Amino acid sequence: MFRTLMTVTVAGLILTGCNSLPADSTELAERTAPLEYNTVVFTDYNLSRTWNDGIRDAGRTYRLSVENHGQRPTETGTTEVFAVLRNHTDFDYRIEVRTQFFDDYGVPVDARPTWQRSTIPANSVSAYKTLSTSTQPLKYRIEVRELN
């Protein structure tokens, strides 16, 4: 009887650990993660989210992921940033992406960031590119969300 009870309890705990936390959960790691530069973040947690409170290791649920991102100077001295996004689902995803530029002190500089709309075909990749307006060295933060 005791053994059966233990087995059921352990199985239940493991199953709980496997459950995905919903996008509106306050337990998501992204909600409290420190602000990082030269990175791509999903501000829409429906697209990608991670958490640390499962019975197993950190959990993750995602529809899109970042394959690659970076920056390079243009011939006029402005900065071009890019991100290659991958769609892991069987559905086309319409997204909005914007880039915020910061100087070495972490101060937001450059023109006001604007959302660009794009579509990532099902099970495919799509590249996002944008340019800064300033010629000074910049750090970037690319934000991705689903188009409403």
Add this chain to the structure above:
Amino acid sequence: MKKGTTKVLITGMATASLLLVGCAGQIDNTRGKATVYEDASTTGRVGGVGIESQDIVAITDQMMRDMLANRMLAGRDIPPRIIIDNEYMRNESSSVVNTNMLTDRLRIELNRASNGRMIFVGREYAGMVQQERDLKRDGAVDGGTIRSTAAQAGADYRLAGRITSLDASDRSDGTQSRYSQISFEMVDLELGTIVWSGLYEMRKAGRDDVVYR
């Protein structure tokens, strides 16, 4: 008629009359829906297939950034003089849009961001400038504090562009689709060559229940 039945009938009639009185001429003493501000760069609560605020912001932002990465426009030792106004911007699409919104936002954002890498000529204001120049030359007013020049500034480049569209509609459910194409070209005002081009395209679909004015 029994006494109990009479009582029930009277009560029923009284309730019904009260309900009917209650329906007549009510005052709805509630606060109206307040006007709300929305972010001009995102889709708002009212949206259709036409060119909207978020499109104007996205189009001009993309063109501005692209121009500033172009060596002929933003990489010259002597900054080029550029005219960006509505004179050669045509709307041939089925969208109702004031093309000044595109050219004004583009010129202003570029002027602020270029920080001297481009010089903008206000050809739209040439009459105003000439009037003041004439007053100065006639001696009606003094020469000002900056400088005097032989003539107003000539321009190196001028922006031209066009908005076109292709509409389709599903008559069974009223869904309308519109493909819009917005093109911009910077023309060399001596040679006539095109030194920079930008294209923005989009397709929107939805029920045609939004009126643009």
